[in-house]
Amino acid sequence: EAQVTQNPRYLITVTGKKLTVTCSQNMNHEYMSWYRQDPGLGLRQIYYSMNVEVTDKGDVPEGYKVSRKEKRNFPLILESPSPNQTSLYFCASRTGQSNQPQHFGDGTRLSIL
Amino acid sequence: AQSVTQLDSQVPVFEEAPVELRCNYSSSVSVYLFWYVQYPNQGLQLLLKYLSGSTLVKGINGFEAEFNKSQTSFHLRKPSVHISDTAEYFCALNTGGFKTIFGAGTRLFVKA
Numbered sequence: 001e002a003q004v005t006q007n008p009r010y011l012i013t014v015t016g017k018k019l020t021v022t023c024s025q026n027m028n029h030e031y032m033s034w035y036r037q038d039p040g041l042g043l044r045q046i047y048y049s050m051n052v053e054v055t056d057k058g059d060v061p062e063g064y065k066v067s068r069k070e071k072r073n074f075p076l077i078l079e080s081p082s083p084n085q086t087s088l089y090f091c092a093s094r095t096g097q098s099n100q101p102q103h104f105g106d107g108t109r110l111s112i113l
Numbered sequence: 114a115q116s117v118t119q120l121d122s123q124v125p126v127f128e129e130a131p132v133e134l135r136c137n138y139s140s141s142v143s144v145y146l147f148w149y150v151q152y153p154n155q156g157l158q159l160l161l162k163y164l165s166g167s168t169l170v171k172g173i174n175g176f177e178a179e180f181n182k183s184q185t186s187f188h189l190r191k192p193s194v195h196i197s198d199t200a201e202y203f204c205a206l207n208t209g210g211f212k213t214i215f216g217a218g219t220r221l222f223v224k225a
Binding site for chain 1: 122145154158162205207208209215218
């Protein structure tokens with residue numbers, strides 16, 4: 001089954017404690033992306049990757065890091081989380097063609113106290 | 114700069130009534146337009162997409178949308194909704210690059 005898998009689904013942590021949210025896709029997609037969803041703001045793009053070792057900033061990259069060492073994986077790293085990063089996070093992937101829709105994971109709800 | 118505006122944050126409607134969820138966009142170049150649906154505790158799923166050609170696009174679950182270039186709109190419609198259509202709906206655009214712009218979302222509540 002074609003899918004995007006995120007882990008963990010839920011996480012409560014404290015300010016400053018480094019965390020990583022993993023994302024893996026099994027569709028051999030070139031393009032992967034991270035979004036955060038906040039009430040009234042829709043989805044905002046954090047980072048995206050066009051292929052292995054190729055990443056770029058989205059609209060809200062501050063406080064986040066990513067890496068793309070393998071085609072299937074695109075982890076999101078919060079080196080020093082702060083309360084304003086409490087949000088619902090989604091990973092998505094698609095082919096290299098921009099006219100194709102994205103496939104989304106089920107989301108990771110992060111609470112940073 | 115591109116933008117997407119969903120004109121209604123919440124839309125309550127009775128079961129079996131028709132519904133329209135409105136989406137306006139702004140772009141100086143050609144666009145690809147998408148509607149996604151998000152059910153509770155799930156990720157987004159594609160409802161339908163407009164790439165080019167016919168301006169009336171049919172999607173899954175009986176939804177359709179009409180692309181109107183002159184009014185820069187891409188409204189989503191369904192002639193008769195079900196309780197199971199209760200969800201949040203997102204309009205999104207891509208202009209051929211690496212970024213997709215999403216609207217703020219519209220919560221559809223279907224009442225019995």
